[in-house]
Amino acid sequence: xxxxxxxxxxxxxxxxxxxxxxxxxxxxxxxxxxxxxxxxxxxxxxxxxxxxxxxxxxxxxxxxxxxxxxxxxxxxxxxxxxxxxxxxxxxxxxxxxxxxxxxxxxxxxxxxxxxxxxxxxxxxxxxxxxxxxxxxxxxxxxxxxxxxxxxxxxxxxxxxxxxxxxxxxxxxxxxxxxxxxxxxxxxxxxxxxxxxxxxxxxxxxxxxxxxxxxxxxxxxxxxxxxxxxxxxxx
Numbered sequence: 001x002x003x004x005x006x007x008x009x010x011x012x013x014x015x016x017x018x019x020x021x022x023x024x025x026x027x028x029x030x031x032x033x034x035x036x037x038x039x040x041x042x043x044x045x046x047x048x049x050x051x052x053x054x055x056x057x058x059x060x061x062x063x064x065x066x067x068x069x070x071x072x073x074x075x076x077x078x079x080x081x082x083x084x085x086x087x088x089x090x091x092x093x094x095x096x097x098x099x100x101x102x103x104x105x106x107x108x109x110x111x112x113x114x115x116x117x118x119x120x121x122x123x124x125x126x127x128x129x130x131x132x133x134x135x136x137x138x139x140x141x142x143x144x145x146x147x148x149x150x151x152x153x154x155x156x157x158x159x160x161x162x163x164x165x166x167x168x169x170x171x172x173x174x175x176x177x178x179x180x181x182x183x184x185x186x187x188x189x190x191x192x193x194x195x196x197x198x199x200x201x202x203x204x205x206x207x208x209x210x211x212x213x214x215x216x217x218x219x220x221x222x223x224x225x226x227x228x229x230x231x232x233x234x
Contacts, residue, residue, distance in 0.1 A: 003030040003054075007069050008085050013056040013107040014040045017071070024052070027083075027092045038137035039144070040072075041110035049111065050074045057082065060120035060127075061101030068103045070096070077113025108134020112143045112177075115150040124155055135167065142171040149184070158188045179208040 006015060012034035021029040032054060035044045042049035053072045058065040059082075069083040071092075082103040084091050096103040102120035104127050109117075118127035131148040138144050149164035165185040172178060186201035202222075209217045 001032055001034075003027055003032055003083075004090055006032040006034065007054070007083055007090055008067065010034055012036070013038075014044075015054045016045060017052040017054050027081075030054075039108045039110050039134050040105075041139065043139060054083070055105045055107050055109070057103050057105045058126065059084075059098045059101040059103045060123045061099065062122055065101075065126070066098075068098070070103055070105055072105070072109070072117075074109075074111055075113075077109065077111055077117060079117055104130070106130055108138060108144045108147070110138055110140050110143055112146065115147040118147055119151055119154070124151065127151060128155070135164075140171065142168045142175075145171075146177075146181075153184070153188065158192050162188050162192075174208075174211070176212070179205060179212050182208050 001010075003017070006012075010032075014035040014037070015032035016035060017030045017032055019026075019029045019031065035053075037044035040053060040055055051074060053074060054069050055072055057068045057070045059068050067085070070079050071081040071083070072079050079096060081092050081094055082096055082098065084093060084098065101122055104118050104120050108131055118131055120127055128148065128151050131144055131151065134144045135141055135148060145164045145167035149161045149168065152158075152161035152164055162185055165181055165188070169178065169181050169185070172181070175181075182201050182205035186198050186205055189195075189198035189201055206217055209215075209221075
């Protein structure tokens with residue numbers, strides 16, 4: 001169906017977008033395929049889990065919000081445009097800032113990317129709630145758990161961030177980002193005074209570092225790792 005027939009009318013929260021026109025700037029030519037599922041995930045997508053997708057969202061402004069859609073490109077998970085309904089017409093706007101608010105998806109994405117896609121500084125709890133719900137609904141949880149952990153850490157909700165990083169590590173204990181995951185959880189354990197758990201995660205971080213880089217981290221690298229966390233806390 002054409003974009004204008006789907007957005008703000010169809011109950012689907014996610015669509016795959018295609019167009020016969022090489023000019024993707026002309027969104028009026030988008031054809032949207034409604035996708036099933038409580039999350040945007042490869043199990044609901046025919047063919048490769050990449051390309052342009054349109055997902056339902058909210059523009060969050062303090063305690064108020066308005067419906068919108070976001071144009072998300074996978075696998076990079078880039079978002080350069082959002083769609084708004086203005087006087088009955090669909091308008092495509094560059095960026096996620098709308099009337100002093102921030103557009104964020106209301107559906108979690110089972111694909112690794114920048115967690116800030118779900119962050120609205122006007123009310124960070126909205127994006128956190130989206131990810132918490134998505135974490136319960138998702139079949140593969142690690143990428144949603146990572147998004148959630150980062151946002152919780154930003155809000156100084158350290159114990160909850162630890163739990164989210166733990167979900168991610170349970171699914172991906174030897175992944176390419178395991179080194180970073182152990183590092184971040186180690187720092188959070190240290191911040192809340194869980195000395196023994198921090199020490200164990202520091203050991204696991206060193207193991208993962210060795211696996212990734214073929215050597216043990218130096219004293220300077222260990223110190224830099226902890227100092228980087230101090231920067232997150234300020």
